[in-house]
Amino acid sequence: MTVTAVRPTTTPAPARRPARFRRRRTLINHLLIAPALLLSVGIVVIPGLLTAFTAFTDWSGVGLDANLVGLRNFREILADPVFGTALENNLRWVAMFLTIPAVLGLLTAWLLLRRRRTRTFYQVVYLMPYVLSPVVNALIWLSIIYNPNGGLVGTLNDIGLPVSAPLSSLTGAFYAAAAVDMWHYWGFLTVIYLGAMRQTPVDQVEAAIMDGADSWQVFRNVYLPSIRPALLLMAVMTVIFSFLAFDYIYLLTQGGPAHSSEVLGTYAYAFAFSAFQFGKASAVALVMSFFGLIASCVYTWMSRKQDD
Amino acid sequence: MRRSRTTVLGALAATLTLTLSACSGAGDGRERLELWFWGAPPEHQKALETALVEGFERAQDTYSLDINFNNAVDKNIQVALSADRGPDVVYGSGPAFAAAYVAEDKLADMTPYAEQYGWKDRLLEPMYESGTIGGKLYSLPNSVDTLGVFYNKKVLDRLGVAVPESYADLTTAMDKAKAEGLYASVTGNKGWKPVNLNYISIFLTHLAGGKATYDALHGEAKWTDPEIVEAVEASAEFYRDGYLAGDDYANLNFVESMQLLADEKSPFFIGPSLGFQFASEYFNDEAGNTGDLGFMPFPNVNPDLPSPMYTLGATASLSINAASDHKDGAAAVIDYMMSAPFAKEINKTWPGYWGVPLKDFDLPAAEYTGLSKEYIGTVGKLVSAINEGHYGLYPGTFFPPSTSTTLADVDGVWLGQVGAAEFLTKVQASFDADKAKGLVPPAPEPSN
Secondary structure, three states, X not given: OOOOOOOOOOOXXXXXXXXXXXXXXXXXXXXXXXXXXXXXXXXXXXXXXXXXXXXXXXXXXXXXXXXXXXXXXXXHHHHOHHHHHHHHHHHHHHHHHHHHXXXXXXXXXXXXXXXXXXXXXXXXHHHHHHHOOHHHHHHHHHHHHOOOOOOHHHHHHHOOOOOOOHHHOOOHHHHHHHHHHHHHHHHHHHHHHHHHHHOOOHHHHHHHHHOOOOHHHHHHHHHHHHOHHHHHXXXXXXXXXXXXXXXXXXHHOOOOOOOOOOOHHHHHHHHHHOOOOHHHHHHHHHHHHHHHHHHHHHHHHHHHHHHO | OHHHHHHHHHHHHHHHHXXXXXXXXXXXXXXXXXXXXXXXXXXXXXXXXXXXXXHHHHHOOOEEEXXXXXXXXXXXXXXXXXXXXXXXXXXXXXXXXXXXXXXXXXXXXXXXHHHHHXXXXXXOHHHHHXXXXXXXXXXXXXXXXXXXXXXEHHHHHHHOOOOOOOHHHHHHHHHHHHHOOOOOOOOOOOOOHHHHHHHHHHHHHHHXXXXXXXXXXXXXXXXXXXHHHXXXXXXXXXXXXXXXXXXXXXXXXXXXXXHHHHOOOOOEEEEEHHHHHHHHHHXXXXXXXXXXXXXXXXXXXXXXXXXXXXXXXXXXXXXXXXXXXXXXXXXXXXXXXOXXXXXXXXXXXOXXXXXXXXXXXXXXXXXXXXXXXXXXXXXXXXXXXXXXXXXXXXXXXXXXXXXXXXXXXXXXXXXXXXXXXXHHHHHHHHHHHHHHOOOOOOOOOOOO
16 A cells, blocks of 8 residues: 555745845844854954964963974973873862762752752752852861861861871872862752753653662662763763863962872963963963863764764 | 923033043042052051052152052963053062063163162162163062061970070970970961972072072072082971971961961961061050060071071062053152152051162161061161171072972972972073073172
8 A cells, every 4th residue: 555645734834035035034143143153252262272372382471472382382291290290180180070079969969859848958058169159168178177277177186186187298188179179069960960850751750660660770770861961961061170170279279289289270370370481381271171172072972972 | 390400410410520530530630550469458458558659649749549459460460461551560579570571571661760769879789680681670679578587485485495596596496396286387388389489598598508599590500509409408308397387388378377476386487577467467566465576587507607697589579561651650659669758657557568678778666666666677687688798589589480480399399209409400491491581580699
């Protein structure tokens, strides 16, 4: 049997617009996106290209005099052990932020999912560190937690529990700074994950329960697949943010002691604003951007794969 | 109706006039000048407004002055000068800071103003020369600064020790303090890594001697020479012995350290004389403990050096923006800041930051109260030592920027991350790069 019937259309096909109308429409569309485009080009693309160019010069950051030095800046930073420390710390930062706050956020979101009446309150509380300025958060931790005279560290020592101040330690300073950043970040992840979980179709959850799935199985087999796009997006954003890490390290340790907590951001900042070596700072910035770019490409690739 | 319309029009005209006058300047026909300054505490901002702005505006009737206080002043100035914008009077971290801008023609040649106002005759020669490049004047230090030891007499009495007169006395007193459960000394680099420069400077001045640093800066010696290596190693030993706040060096800043000194948690605070400005909050006549605080130059580690020796530095530098439309006015402000009346007035309320580098710094100590009295006396002694050439050179003031930044990494040696010789090889490389760019500022020659 051959089916030849044509499916009836409820709406008639739109009449072909005149070319003049289409041109006008296109022009309006271009005009509408022009401000955002100009802003992006002016604030992101041009400075980005200039930074890439500067990485191959000896520009001091003052004036317009700069000489092309080829790959010298890259050779010098690669030969500097501090660069290795900074890069390693950034990679550690990525590893920590992809696990600790993500797991905490996911677990908390799951628990809050059942607290229908109080979850708004908890979300506000958890989100509070995220909306506070990094300077405020850093000062709170410096004064109340890490301070050896009057802070938690000092109090523990006073009551006979010997605790060394983490910011003085070659091994502890980096983790002490990361702890503050994670404390400020995990609440944000909680809110994002909770929002995503709430979008999970209720019938799927109910069907799983009807089938006898326990709480963990519902989470593992229903919620997790449902929030996969959110998890993926936040993971990629976390990788990008981790390579741009600067504020908490700068505010808490300035990369010290002895560069032990240095990250690429603080390493570049010192070149730019202390040593007047913008060329080297730009080279470091390019390396940072390279890792962010990889993360973005991975995300795009995975998104496309998912769409297919 | 007509009357109300007239009233509205009148009000609009008055508003417009006021707005325009506010936009056009001070409103009294004066040219408006701008100075960007670091974000000093409110009481110090008020002191500067009174002593500088009001004093300057009283002293002449051509210019008015606005001061913009901001903690990110160095970075803001760097960005503004790069764009040929910024304040008329450029406040910087010292002559080394200015040298980077001179290389890019961002600062005006002040030599004609120096001649007009007679600055060379009025100011300490080494400090005047520190601001010259190629024989032209580009910056003047606002204040002489040195490194020394603040001590709490009460704590010393409790420990049963006298004010140290030698390096051995100092370390003995610090050992006693440690044995009593106190900090050997209080200080720290929390929030400001260049604080490290203070403690390498102390050993460069008091062990290697000022001449060794001077020779290295002039290419007549290497940074890797044995006496400089020895100084770096000695600073590391000093740190490892717990003489720099023990384990809390990275957890303290100057304000907290001064508070701990006042709280009798340590007999000493080792640091720059600008520490007087932080001390005034905790040692004052109101608290009745002004007399507890004393200041002494750091004792020589090398007994062959003349005593007392001082590490010579500048608290900040003042220059004229090459892009300013009011260069004459900016020079007038700097001239006022280099005068005895300004020094006399500002030191009444803000000790520690305004040891104006006058050849005749003979402010009458009897007219001052509180810590200002002690500070005035300290600057007087420092000026005498400068005139005799008994000083070393502070890196933040006299070293080029990259060299200074590399030297601030000395905590790597202190914490055993890198050896002194390897560290100084890196310093030498930074210095060579700075020198190739013409960024080495002039430095006065010490006698030893």
